[in-house]
Amino acid sequence: MKDPSFFELDTPTLIVDLDRMERNLKSMQEKACLAGVRLRPHTKTHRTPAIAKMQLAMGASGITVAKLGEAEIMASEGLDDILIANEIVGPIKLERLRTLARRVGRLAVGVDHPFHVQALSGVMAAEPRPLDIMIDVETGDPRTGIHPGKPTVELARLVDKAPGLRLRGIYTHDGQSYDAETLDEVRAINRQSQGLMLETADLMRSSGLAAEEISIGSTPSLLLDGIEPGITEIRPGTYVFLDADQAQLLGTYAFCAQTVLATVISRPTPERVVLDAGTKALTYYVQDKGVTRSTGHGRLKAHPDIFLDKMSDEHSSFDIPEGSGLEFPIGRKLEVIPNHACPTTNLYDVIYGVRSGSVETVWPVLCRGKSQ
Numbered sequence: 001m002k003d004p005s006f007f008e009l010d011t012p013t014l015i016v017d018l019d020r021m022e023r024n025l026k027s028m029q030e031k032a033c034l035a036g037v038r039l040r041p042h043t044k045t046h047r048t049p050a051i052a053k054m055q056l057a058m059g060a061s062g063i064t065v066a067k068l069g070e071a072e073i074m075a076s077e078g079l080d081d082i083l084i085a086n087e088i089v090g091p092i093k094l095e096r097l098r099t100l101a102r103r104v105g106r107l108a109v110g111v112d113h114p115f116h117v118q119a120l121s122g123v124m125a126a127e128p129r130p131l132d133i134m135i136d137v138e139t140g141d142p143r144t145g146i147h148p149g150k151p152t153v154e155l156a157r158l159v160d161k162a163p164g165l166r167l168r169g170i171y172t173h174d175g176q177s178y179d180a181e182t183l184d185e186v187r188a189i190n191r192q193s194q195g196l197m198l199e200t201a202d203l204m205r206s207s208g209l210a211a212e213e214i215s216i217g218s219t220p221s222l223l224l225d226g227i228e229p230g231i232t233e234i235r236p237g238t239y240v241f242l243d244a245d246q247a248q249l250l251g252t253y254a255f256c257a258q259t260v261l262a263t264v265i266s267r268p269t270p271e272r273v274v275l276d277a278g279t280k281a282l283t284y285y286v287q288d289k290g291v292t293r294s295t296g297h298g299r300l301k302a303h304p305d306i307f308l309d310k311m312s313d314e315h316s317s318f319d320i321p322e323g324s325g326l327e328f329p330i331g332r333k334l335e336v337i338p339n340h341a342c343p344t345t346n347l348y349d350v351i352y353g354v355r356s357g358s359v360e361t362v363w364p365v366l367c368r369g370k371s372q
């Protein structure tokens, strides 16, 4: 069979299958619309303003970012409704945030401690418009986030009283869904996380505090399970590309939209195939447990049961399965589905968007490296 024409690109290079990506975007948007919630996609997965604009064009209400640097780039590209779902700490960043708040139509930022409330109020008090605050609530993923219930209400009260700040609502990321051992466990995590958020929002309201936005989401939960009435917003990120780890959960690689095109550069033994894509092209990311558990360091798109079992900075390799009759001569190009899409994107200056075998578009990954 003839190779598609995008195989003429030099390697390693980042490819997105546009049909697959559009299908992924559309189905999450439909899910949000059916549940009557806003979709605020987390753009950490693609770090690409052009894709963020596609998400908005399909119906997303705004975007989520993890970093101030991403928010600044997205804002300069015209994205005007941004949630920084993270804690912003330190005088340099607070000053940048103040400047950003002046030029973005709708900006919100996360807090999970009185420290953040005090610091943010300190820089925002004299500003013409208050900054929206979303309280980061921990519903089972031991990362950032204040405990749900009373601790959240107490923090919300502080925000409510703080000059320069406006309480918008609460958000959580049930990242523990990645580690669940069964699909039923993913669903249970989703329900429990949403239940805690809804109870906390009720408690806030009965204490006279606003909870206009109740924002949830992780891709595993949203792929497998529903959205409870009362939730107002979902923030999936990885759903745009759906990597090899998400494919374990789905039981199919048919939705994986992101690949790295690599070249076979050596065949040192009859079975070993060495590619020019190592940790600097695919990352070393391995999810070590749960329904999204990785095996190896990425899968061949054309033969997904073959995974890269060895990797160093500039190389990766696999052995041709005995008796398969497959051939991978030196010079052959192969698409590899990365284990984890988000850090892989961050390794590339551009994404080649391909359809029916040809390059249709080239997007600069403008937020690449904007981790400050």
Ligand SMILES: Cc1ncc(COP(=O)(O)O)c(C=O)c1O
Residues within 6 Å of the ligand: 042, 064, 085, 172, 173, 175, 217, 218, 219, 220, 235, 236, 237, 238, 239
């Ligand atoms: C705060 C927050 N919201 C949403 C997401 C999106 O999660 P996922 O990529 O599983 O959809 C993340 C991912 O890390 C996150 O940290």
